[in-house]
Amino acid sequence: MSKVAEHTPGRKLFSSKIAALVVWTITIIWTIPTFGLFVSSFRSKADIYATGWWHVFLHPHFTLANYHDVLFGSQTQAAVANGVLPYLVNSIVITIPAVIIPIVVATMAAYSLAWVKFKGSDFVFFFIFALQIVPLQMSLIPLLQLFTGGAHIGSITIIPKLGIAGHFAGIWLPHAMFAMPLAIYLLHNFIASLPRDLMEAAYMDGANHFKVFRQIVIPLSIPAIAAFAIFQFLWVWNDLLVALTFASGTEEIAPINAKLASLVGQFGSGWQLLTAGAFISIAIPLIVFFSLQRFFVRGLLSGSVK
Amino acid sequence: MTISKKGRFASAGVAAVALIASMITGVGSAHAAYNCDPFAGYKGIKGKTVTIFTSILDPELSTMKAAWADFTSCTGVNIKIEGSNQFEALLPVRVKGGNAPDLALIPQPGLLAAMVKTGKVKTAPAGVVANVNKYYSASWKNLGSVGGKFYAAPLGSNMKSLVWYSPKQFAKNGYTVPTTWDGMLALADKMAANNQTAFCGGIGSGGATGWPATDWLEEVVVRMYGQQTYNDWISHKVKFSDPKIIAAMQKVADWMQNPKYVGDVKAIASTSFQDAGQTIAAGGCNMLQQASFYGSQLPAGTNISPTGDVFAFYLPTINASVTTPVEGGGEFTTAFSSRPEVQAVQAYLSSATYATSRVNLDHWVSANSGVPLAAYKDPIDRLSAKYLADPKSTFVFDASDAMPAAVGAGKEWTEFTAWFAEGKAIKDVAAAIDAAWPKA
Numbered sequence: 011m012s013k014v015a016e017h018t019p020g021r022k023l024f025s026s027k028i029a030a031l032v033v034w035t036i037t038i039i040w041t042i043p044t045f046g047l048f049v050s051s052f053r054s055k056a057d058i059y060a061t062g063w064w065h066v067f068l069h070p071h072f073t074l075a076n077y078h079d080v081l082f083g084s085q086t087q088a089a090v091a092n093g094v095l096p097y098l099v100n101s102i103v104i105t106i107p108a109v110i111i112p113i114v115v116a117t118m119a120a121y122s123l124a125w126v127k128f129k130g131s132d133f134v135f136f137f138i139f140a141l142q143i144v145p146l147q148m149s150l151i152p153l154l155q156l157f158t159g160g161a162h163i164g165s166i167t168i169i170p171k172l173g174i175a176g177h178f179a180g181i182w183l184p185h186a187m188f189a190m191p192l193a194i195y196l197l198h199n200f201i202a203s204l205p206r207d208l209m210e211a212a213y214m215d216g217a218n219h220f221k222v223f224r225q226i227v228i229p230l231s232i233p234a235i236a237a238f239a240i241f242q243f244l245w246v247w248n249d250l251l252v253a254l255t256f257a258s259g260t261e262e263i264a265p266i267n268a269k270l271a272s273l274v275g276q277f278g279s280g281w282q283l284l285t286a287g288a289f290i291s292i293a294i295p296l297i298v299f300f301s302l303q304r305f306f307v308r309g310l311l312s313g314s315v316k
Numbered sequence: 317m318t319i320s321k322k323g324r325f326a327s328a329g330v331a332a333v334a335l336i337a338s339m340i341t342g343v344g345s346a347h348a349a350y351n352c353d354p355f356a357g358y359k360g361i362k363g364k365t366v367t368i369f370t371s372i373l374d375p376e377l378s379t380m381k382a383a384w385a386d387f388t389s390c391t392g393v394n395i396k397i398e399g400s401n402q403f404e405a406l407l408p409v410r411v412k413g414g415n416a417p418d419l420a421l422i423p424q425p426g427l428l429a430a431m432v433k434t435g436k437v438k439t440a441p442a443g444v445v446a447n448v449n450k451y452y453s454a455s456w457k458n459l460g461s462v463g464g465k466f467y468a469a470p471l472g473s474n475m476k477s478l479v480w481y482s483p484k485q486f487a488k489n490g491y492t493v494p495t496t497w498d499g500m501l502a503l504a505d506k507m508a509a510n511n512q513t514a515f516c517g518g519i520g521s522g523g524a525t526g527w528p529a530t531d532w533l534e535e536v537v538v539r540m541y542g543q544q545t546y547n548d549w550i551s552h553k554v555k556f557s558d559p560k561i562i563a564a565m566q567k568v569a570d571w572m573q574n575p576k577y578v579g580d581v582k583a584i585a586s587t588s589f590q591d592a593g594q595t596i597a598a599g600g601c602n603m604l605q606q607a608s609f610y611g612s613q614l615p616a617g618t619n620i621s622p623t624g625d626v627f628a629f630y631l632p633t634i635n636a637s638v639t640t641p642v643e644g645g646g647e648f649t650t651a652f653s654s655r656p657e658v659q660a661v662q663a664y665l666s667s668a669t670y671a672t673s674r675v676n677l678d679h680w681v682s683a684n685s686g687v688p689l690a691a692y693k694d695p696i697d698r699l700s701a702k703y704l705a706d707p708k709s710t711f712v713f714d715a716s717d718a719m720p721a722a723v724g725a726g727k728e729w730t731e732f733t734a735w736f737a738e739g740k741a742i743k744d745v746a747a748a749i750d751a752a753w754p755k756a
Contacts, residue, residue, distance in 0.1 A: 091378065155411025175415045255409055258367075258417075259398040272373045272401055282372075 051076055051285035058282050075287035080273075092261070094269050094287055101265040101291070102249060107237065108185035108246045109239055115186070116193035117201075117235065121192070121223050124202035125209060130134060135198060142191040150255050155183060157256070180256045185246050193238055200234035202225055238304035240298065247295050266291045319699075352390035355670045356390055362392030362658035369410070369417035370647075371403035374426055387664055393657055401522075412435050416652035417664060421471055423647040424717040426724050430463040431650060438651045443663030444469045451686045453666055459713050460648050469666035472674075473646030473683040475700035476531055476607040476714065478628040481706040483621075486597045497539065498715035504577045507602055514577040516601035517584040518592025519736060526729030528589045529736060530716040531603060531643070532572055536564045538641040538712050539634035550718045552753055557748035565742045567634075572605075573736065589613075597625040606630060606701040608681060621695055628696055630703070638710055642703045645714040646683065705706040720754050727752035 032248045049063040054070040057065075068070070068294040069289045078084075157180055160171035174180040204227065212222045228235075256261045261270070270291060273284045322463055327620040372380065377399045388395055398417070400406055404427060410416055417462050422428045431437050435512050440448070440460075448469050460468040479500075486493070489510065492596045494500040504514035538546045541560060548554040549561060557656045558563075573581050579601075584592075592611045593604035597618055603679055604610070608628075633641055649665050651658055651748025674684060675691045689705075692698040703709055716724035731748050734740040 151409055151413045154409070154415055158414030175413075254400065254402060254406055255413070256415075258369075259400050262394055268400075272399060275373055275375065 015066040041163070047285050047288060049284070051289050053282070055282040058285070076282045077290070080283055080286045089132075090273070090283055090287075092288065094266055094273075097264055097269040098290065098294075099268040100263060102294070104181050104186060104253065104265050105243060105246045107178075107182045108189075109242045110306050112184060112189040112242060113172075113235055113239060116238075117228065117231065118223070119190075119194050120197035120201050121227050123198050125222075125227075126219060135194075136218060137194050138191050140191075142195070146188050147251070148250045149188075150251075153187075154255065157183075175256055176258055176263070178257075181253055181263075184252050184256055185242075185249070188247070188252070189242050193242070196238050197231065197234055201231055204230055212308050233305045236302050240302050240305070243298050244295055247291075317556060321557050327516060335697045351386075355387055355390040355664075358387075358391045358660045358664060361499050361657040361660050363394070365396060366419065366658050366661045367417045368419045368421065368661075369403065369407060370397060370421040371401065371423060372647075373401060373422065374398045379680075380674070382594040383677050384664070384670060386673070391660070393661060395661060404721065407431070408434075409752070411652065418651065418653045418655070418658045419665075420650045420652065421647045422468065422650050423645070424721060424725060425648070425713060425719045425721050426717060428460070428648055428650060429462045430470055430721060432467060435469050436652050438471060440466050440651075440656045441654070441659040441662065443659060444649075445665045446663035447537070447663060447666040447668075450667075451671075451684045453685075453711075454710055455681050456646075459646075459718075460568050466570070468648035468650040470646045470683055471649050472680060473644055473704055474681050475703055476643045476645065477535060477631045477641065477703070478606065478608055478610075478696075478700075479631050480596055480604040480606055480610055480626060481602060482596050482599065482625055483623050484597070484625055485602065488599075491602075492627045494632055496632050500632055501571070502582075504603070508576045512599070513579050513601040515572060516592045516604040517572050517578050518582055518587030518589045519733065520591075523617055524725075524729060525585075526733040527716065528592075528606070529572075529732040530567075530724075530728050531559075531607070531714070533565060533569050533732075534643055534712070534715045535605065535631055535641075536567045536571075536634065537561065537715070538643060538710065539631075539638060540564055540567065541635070542638040542641075543710050543712060546712050546715065552719075556749045557743065559616075562742060562746060565746065569742065574627050575658050578652060581739070582737055585733055593626075596616045596617075605697065608696055609679075611694070611696050612679065628699065630699075632708040637659060640703070640709040642709045642711050643714060644683075644700075644704055645717055722754050723749060723752055 037129050046063045049066055054073050079090055080243045084090050123131055154175060157172050161165055161169040203281045212226055224276055253268055259268045270287050273287050274280045411431060414438055452470060455693055456470050460466060461472060491503055494503050507514040519526055521527055537549060545554055572578060575581060595601055615624055621627060651660055651662055668684055669686040671682040671687045672691055674680050675687050679694050680695055681697050683704045685705055689698060689701055692701055716728050727749050731745045735745045
């Protein structure tokens with residue numbers, strides 16, 4: 011495939027020197043704000059408020075105090091009296107199930123929609139795919155009402171009240187729901203493109219759907235699953251809206267983003283904490299991304315280009 | 317907007333000391349450390365939990381916890397408070413979704429009225445009504461009422477009608493504190509003649525950018541026309557495009573958009589309100605109209621006193637027939653539950669015991685007349701409390717807080733930002749705000 015690609019005009023265009031220059035320029039411009047934040051996180055509060063971060067090149071003066079305060083707590087900064095580590099743990103507790111639940115459900119759904127022929131399966135797939143256009147924000151209040159009050163027609167209870175608002179489950183479920191259309195779409199396209207011969211050979215050998223799913227589909231789908239896992243992980247990790255709506259901002263449950271949003275404080279006097287806190291919260295997604303990134307491009311392409 | 321949102325004033329240092337102090341007493345001999353007598357009336361709430369949702373963040377949030385620490389220790393009630401800078405957006409979502417907190421500290425009467433409309437707000441229990449009748453003026457009680465029913469007791473309050481200046485710089489340059497509006501502008505002319513910047517200004521405040529400018533207009537409106545027109549303006553009987561309000565906006569433009577007084581007008585929109593007055597002590601600019609809480613924005617170690625680096629004077633009146641106009645604000649303890657423990661906490665928060673405990677901890681002003689003036693250690697707080705408690709003053713609540721949220725916490729901010737940043741014409745600004753007014 012790469013031999014063919016080298017001869018296409020697109021490939022040539024993107025390997026020219028001018029293109030490289032453009033790409034590098036864009037990359038640098040996009041990175042500057044993050045770099046500035048990074049430099050600021052090592053500056054003292056007084057420095058941050060007095061001068062811009064680029065002054066460090068002339069007057070290098072760094073401190074680890076911001077990271078110390080944010081990680082281990084500070085007696086003089088009430089906003090981080092206990093540090094942000096409890097919130098970091100909350101973020102992990104929220105994110106891992108919110109990634110695993112949609113993967114489990116969506117992989118099974120994608121397999122059955124692709125390989126188990128039943129009447130209307132195309133329509134079901136199309137319907138699920140179309141659900142992607144429903145904006146998350148629109149469903150916040152109805153979903154919250156469902157969690158706190160259940161669903162009723164007259165006096166008949168369709169769905170009992172779950173009472174999970176304010177608990178971790180109340181964050182996992184919305185995330186899993188909102189992720190489902192994209193997850194099923196991505197995985198369906200990948201799983202549907204697995205070689206038919208392979209499946210048929212397995213059926214001939216007497217394997218049932220469960221066996222095929224477990225022993226053929228899942229191992230072959232790892233790149234697509236990993237790609238979606240990265241997507242979902244980053245989305246859930248960076249989410250603030252769902253967490254604030256379905257849970258609350260207290261230390262028992264709030265993710266690190268909710269804490270970061272308030273670190274700057276009542277009077278905007280905590281920027282130095284925000285810079286360090288932001289980098290601590292970035293660290294974990296970076297680890298996830300770089301450890302899974304080789305799947306990322308492969309998995310993305312596999313679902314779409316064939 | 318919202319004095320109260322940005323409003324309460326707490327120094328991190330004091331808060332931390334208070335926290336540590338409360339920890340130490342908590343660890344030590346528990347019974348000797350605090351006096352439980354004032355809380356004898358709150359019974360049967362041990363082990364119960366009350367949730368509070370607020371826009372107040374640290375460091376002030378921690379100070380609040382320290383202020384009610386004795387109450388929670390003595391009664392055994394557990395108060396879980398959550399502060400969010402997305403309070404105004406999240407509260408309606410949670411209330412409509414059935415996930416309302418027990419108590420919300422609402423800083424905008426407009427938002428309070430919107431919440432009452434949902435039917436989820438409980439009227440004030442007897443204990444709260446008794447406290448408010450005893451300690452607060454009728455105007456404060458009216459502010460916590462919607463449609464003639466009393467719902468929410470005031471908690472914190474503050475005063476906006478102040479101008480920050482440097483007594484030392486004034487003494488050095490031979491300036492005197494003005495007592496009339498024209499006197500203030502004459503002083504500004506004098507400063508301009510000396511090549512000094514008379515007025516500092518900054519209306520930047522993140523998602524709430526523009527609110528300091530709404531205060532400037534409110535101060536001018538109440539000073540020109542008095543309480544009646546001001547209240548009619550809040551209820552939209554007097555529109556923004558009314559000649560009276562247009563004239564008031566022109567008065568603001570002559571004051572805070574006058575390049576002779578402020579230098580670069582556009583810079584006001586891009587300067588945060590926190591940064592605006594940082595150079596007052598050094599004489600960079602001379603006067604800043606800002607609320608009482610502005611003192612906590614000044615650099616640590618600034619001597620805030622009548623003879624110090626920085627102090628404040630009362631923003632003088634324009635029309636002599638309007639006696640001592642005072643603009644202020646505060647937040648209101650609104651209940652979404654009538655469980656006994658919620659009502660007990662609600663009653664405690666409206667009492668003079670809580671207000672005094674809170675005043676003792678740091679810079680905080682209450683309109684609660686049960687707090688002795690001597691309890692205020694800070695001269696600015698005492699100055700504010702004096703005006704807030706004065707029965708003769710023409711007291712008005714922050715108009716943008718009292719207007720419907722779509723205007724007072726939305727269109728007015730963005731239009732005023734455009735007014736300063738882009739020089740948008742006054743009549744266009746007024747027309748755009750009128751157009752955003754919700755149809756009744």
